[in-house]
Amino acid sequence: MRVNFVLSEVATGLRRNLTMTVAMILTTAISLGLMGTGLLIAGMISDMKEIYYDKVQVSIFLADDVTDEQRSAIEQQLAGSPEVANHIYESKDEAYARFQQQFSQQPELVQNTPADALPESFRVELVNPERYEVIAAEFPNGQNGVDQVRDEGDFLDRLFSLLNGARNATIAVAVVQALAALLLISNTIQLAAFNRRNETNIMRLVGASRWYTQLPFILEAALAGLIGALLAIGGLVVTKVLFVDKTLAGPIRAGIIPPVDWGAIAFISPVIAAAGVGLAGVAAYVTLRLYVRI
Amino acid sequence: MIELQHVTKLYPASSRPALDDVSTEIDKGEFVFLIGSSGSGKSTFLRLLLKEDDPTRGNVIVNGKTLNTMSKWQVPKLRRTIGCVFQDFRLLRNRTVAQNVAFALEVINKPQRTIKRVVPEVLEMVGLEGKAHRLPSELSGGEQQRVAIARAFVNRPLVLLADEPTGNLDPETSEGIMLLLERINRTGTTVVMATHDYHIVDSMRRRVIELNGGALTRDQSRGVYGVGR
Numbered sequence: 001m002r003v004n005f006v007l008s009e010v011a012t013g014l015r016r017n018l019t020m021t022v023a024m025i026l027t028t029a030i031s032l033g034l035m036g037t038g039l040l041i042a043g044m045i046s047d048m049k050e051i052y053y054d055k056v057q058v059s060i061f062l063a064d065d066v067t068d069e070q071r072s073a074i075e076q077q078l079a080g081s082p083e084v085a086n087h088i089y090e091s092k093d094e095a096y097a098r099f100q101q102q103f104s105q106q107p108e109l110v111q112n113t114p115a116d117a118l119p120e121s122f123r124v125e126l127v128n129p130e131r132y133e134v135i136a137a138e139f140p141n142g143q144n145g146v147d148q149v150r151d152e153g154d155f156l157d158r159l160f161s162l163l164n165g166a167r168n169a170t171i172a173v174a175v176v177q178a179l180a181a182l183l184l185i186s187n188t189i190q191l192a193a194f195n196r197r198n199e200t201n202i203m204r205l206v207g208a209s210r211w212y213t214q215l216p217f218i219l220e221a222a223l224a225g226l227i228g229a230l231l232a233i234g235g236l237v238v239t240k241v242l243f244v245d246k247t248l249a250g251p252i253r254a255g256i257i258p259p260v261d262w263g264a265i266a267f268i269s270p271v272i273a274a275a276g277v278g279l280a281g282v283a284a285y286v287t288l289r290l291y292v293r294i
Numbered sequence: 295m296i297e298l299q300h301v302t303k304l305y306p307a308s309s310r311p312a313l314d315d316v317s318t319e320i321d322k323g324e325f326v327f328l329i330g331s332s333g334s335g336k337s338t339f340l341r342l343l344l345k346e347d348d349p350t351r352g353n354v355i356v357n358g359k360t361l362n363t364m365s366k367w368q369v370p371k372l373r374r375t376i377g378c379v380f381q382d383f384r385l386l387r388n389r390t391v392a393q394n395v396a397f398a399l400e401v402i403n404k405p406q407r408t409i410k411r412v413v414p415e416v417l418e419m420v421g422l423e424g425k426a427h428r429l430p431s432e433l434s435g436g437e438q439q440r441v442a443i444a445r446a447f448v449n450r451p452l453v454l455l456a457d458e459p460t461g462n463l464d465p466e467t468s469e470g471i472m473l474l475l476e477r478i479n480r481t482g483t484t485v486v487m488a489t490h491d492y493h494i495v496d497s498m499r500r501r502v503i504e505l506n507g508g509a510l511t512r513d514q515s516r517g518v519y520g521v522g523r
Contacts, residue, residue: 002403005400198386198387202384202386202398202401202445204373205373206398206401206402207369207374208370209367210370212401212402212403
């Protein structure tokens with residue numbers, strides 16, 4: 001295979017269809033960028049699930065006038081319950097400390113909250129998180145020093161369904177963009193083949209192999225796919241540095257949402273690059289097989 | 295070398311066959327004129343030899359290979375043994391004479407060393423040794439056809455197919471082209487030339503195969519263009 005020949009054909013082809021090439025690269029970049037964002041959100045969701053679901057499923061908030069006997073009775077009941085895998089007691093002081101940490105970005109809120117405003121509670125991990133009703137029935141609200149039993153899982157389910165929705169929407173838009181990108185690639189390759197029909201006709205007549213004739217076109221598409229992928233990865237890096245690390249800095253430090261670390265971007269970058277190169281190459285190959293006589 | 299056995303070619307768009315039960319044989323080293331009016335099936339004949347198309351019925355055999363049963367990936371190998379020349383030259387306008395000829399070797403992966411050696415040789419043979427670095431647009435029609443012939447012959451094909459190679463040229467220039475094709479034929483290359491040019495056919499007195507409405511109506515050694523012309 002004459003590398004110089006193939007490469008110069010690729011360069012000529014890309015230059016000759018400059019506007020189409022730019023359009024092809026941009027749609028590919030947007031599609032791949034959204035795909036990467038979808039993957040990052042998916043990773044974030046699973047990180048968040050680890051943070052939240054494992055910690056707390058049910059909170060039992062105690063009344064302000066709870067007695068020591070009531071408190072230890074609740075603790076004994078929890079310790080003896082077969083439904084309970086684990087439980088932690090959180091005093092008013094501990095609750096306040098956690099509150100301060102979580103809302104460190106909003107000092108006014110912290111200042112205006114008296115140290116004893118937050119209730120003491122038991123944080124309960126269930127053997128089966130879906131058995132919340134059983135625990136709630138054992139500790140009726142407003143009796144025996146219990147103020148309120150809350151199913152944190154219910155709140156988390158709603159939070160995660162929101163995040164999953166965001167992820168699915170991102171990926172759906174990525175798929176639509178990918179379709180547009182594939183059609184553009186197909187068009188660009190047809191145009192490129194038309195522009196070079198004299199060359200390819202002669203190549204066919206003198207017995208150049210199919211592979212030799214088609215490779216410049218496939219590489220042309222694959223190169224555009226690679227450039228698109230690099231732009232997409234660049235976009236993700238910029239998004240991390242300018243949006244995630246700045247705007248979301250507070251909640252991340254407070255442990256409310258997990259950070260997007262460089263490892264995650266390093267992990268999905270090759271996926272994006274492979275998807276860009278692979279899809280573009282395959283689209284070009286299929287186009288040549290279906291629409292172009294070579 | 296070339297054999298057609300009861301070859302019929304139908305095109306979907308046309309009710310009349312482009313070739314109608316044509317059988318003939320062309321031996322190695324022959325020089326054959328393929329004549330007939332426009333639409334008589336000459337171009338279809340040549341296309342079948344190149345496996346640009348497959349016959350609807352019958353067999354086409356080139357260099358001992360039956361083309362009907364040949365798989366797609368073997369076609370390039372077949373075409374490396376066949377040179378082609380056309381009425382419209384089909385040169386690459388942005389490449390020089392030498393580059394046009396070299397292109398045919400580059401794309402079949404010949405080593406650069408070989409290309410450097412054989413391109414000047416073949417350009418000298420067709421009489422263009424001084425014009426290797428010209429662009430096709432700087433050449434006359436006859437010279438452009440010489441470049442096309444050089445490109446078709448540079449890989450020493452067993453068969454040279456020429457589809458009205460003198461169709462765009464004046465009589466004197468045509469004569470030069472014919473001398474060149476004769477010279478190529480003398481090296482042992484089989485030449486099949488489709489033409490309308492009765493001066494050439496009559497003066498060369500080579501084998502003539504005449505097609506009429508797709509049917510082979512005459513096959514004559516040392517023939518002339520038309521009886522009663």
